[in-house]
Amino acid sequence: xxxxxxxxxxxxxxxxxxxxxxxxxxxxxxxxxxxxxRDGADFLKDIKKINPNFKIFxxxxxxxxxNTMADxxxxxxxxxxxxxxxxxxxxxxxxxxxxxxxxxxxxxxIVLAVTAxxxxxxxEFKEVYENGIAQKAxxxxxxxxxxxxxxxxxxxxxxxxIKSVTRNEFMTLTPGIRPFGEDAGDxxxxxxxxxxxxxxxxxxxxxxxxYNSTNPKSIVKRIIEKL
Numbered sequence: 001x002x003x004x005x006x007x008x009x010x011x012x013x014x015x016x017x018x019x020x021x022x023x024x025x026x027x028x029x030x031x032x033x034x035x036x037x038r039d040g041a042d043f044l045k046d047i048k049k050i051n052p053n054f055k056i057f058x059x060x061x062x063x064x065x066x067n068t069m070a071d072x073x074x075x076x077x078x079x080x081x082x083x084x085x086x087x088x089x090x091x092x093x094x095x096x097x098x099x100x101x102x103x104x105x106x107x108x109x110i111v112l113a114v115t116a117x118x119x120x121x122x123x124e125f126k127e128v129y130e131n132g133i134a135q136k137a138x139x140x141x142x143x144x145x146x147x148x149x150x151x152x153x154x155x156x157x158x159x160x161x162i163k164s165v166t167r168n169e170f171m172t173l174t175p176g177i178r179p180f181g182e183d184a185g186d187x188x189x190x191x192x193x194x195x196x197x198x199x200x201x202x203x204x205x206x207x208x209x210x211y212n213s214t215n216p217k218s219i220v221k222r223i224i225e226k227l
Contacts, residue, residue, distance in 0.1 A: 001197060001227050004028035004057055004173070005220065006207030012039040012046075018211050019050050022220045026053040028083070030205055036060065041079055048080075055082040057173075057203075061114050063087035066094040070101040073111075077102070081109055085153055088113035088140035089129075095147035110171070113144035114153045115162075118176035118190070134158060138165050145170055151202065156191035159199035173203040179223050180209070193226050 005027055007015040015035060029047060036043065036058065047054055058081040062069045069086060076084050086098055095113060102108045115137040116125055125133045134157075141152045141162040151171025154162060159172040176190040196204050206223060213219045 001201055002028060002203050003220070003223050003227060004030050004203050004205045005210055006030045006032065006175075006205055007035050007211075008032060008207050009035075009211055012043060015039075015043075016046055016050070018216055019047055019054070021217050022210075023051045023054075024217075025220055025224060026051070026055075027220065027224075028055045028057050028203065030057045030059050030207075031081075032059040044079055044081065057081070057083040057085075058109075059085060061085055061087050062098070063090050064094075066090075066097040069094045070097040073098040074101050077105055077108065083110040083112065085112040085114055086149075088115055088144050088152065092143045092147050095144055095149055099148040110150045112151045112153050112171065112173055113140060113147075113149050115140040115158065116154065118155045118174075134161060138162060141166055141170070156196045156199045156201055156204075159196070159201045163200055168200065171202040172200070173205065174199075174201045175205040177204040177206050178209060179204075179206055179219070179226065193223065197227075 007029055009015045009018060044056055047056060058076060062072050069090060086095060116133045122133055129136050137154050137158040138161055142165055144152050145166040152162060153173050155176055156174045159174060162172055163170060174196055177196060178190050179193050210216045210219045
């Protein structure tokens with residue numbers, strides 16, 4: 001299991017200061033909507049300047065018509081990121097189109113599909129998808145697997161089931177991880193490291209417990225030791 005640190009701070013400078021503090025650790029770094037829209041591709045280059053061994057997960061959750069998603073995926077190839085994601089609810093044709101477009105490249109990033117956002121409660125999810133989280137997450141995962149993707153984004157609570165309906169090597173990345181039982185904040189389905197390990201999670205995403213700490217470096221160290 002690998003650690004992915006979320007760079008969700010209010011400014012580029014704060015994010016880079018956090019990256020500087022943890023630069024000795026060759027972890028994954030998640031760059032999401034706010035950071036990428038605000039700071040652009042230059043932010044990705046700035047991260048690599050601090051430590052070229054950082055791996056970058058570009059968390060933009062592509063969701064559009066199939067051709068537009070494939071075009072966007074091809075543009076992402078030029079950014080040098082190591083992983084990105086799409087929305088599974090865009091459908092199998094869109095996901096297959098993304099993977100078909102990337103076949104032309106000798107080396108491509110890991111591609112994941114978002115199943116159910118960890119901010120959803122069971123009731124809220126049913127209002128949108130008219131089905132329970134566990135059942136729909138399994139279906140979305142099978143769609144992504146059959147479309148040639150490498151894995152999915154899900155909560156730790158869906159990870160083991162998803163692997164059972166796909167295969168063990170099909171990756172799961174889980175946001176909403178509170179490593180040592182910290183407050184859930186606005187997340188609904190959170191888990192600690194022990195639960196994630198028992199659910200065969202491949203990547204855990206940790207944000208606030210790290211960047212809200214007075215000593216982010218020590219929290220990262222503790223997490224890595226736990227892993």
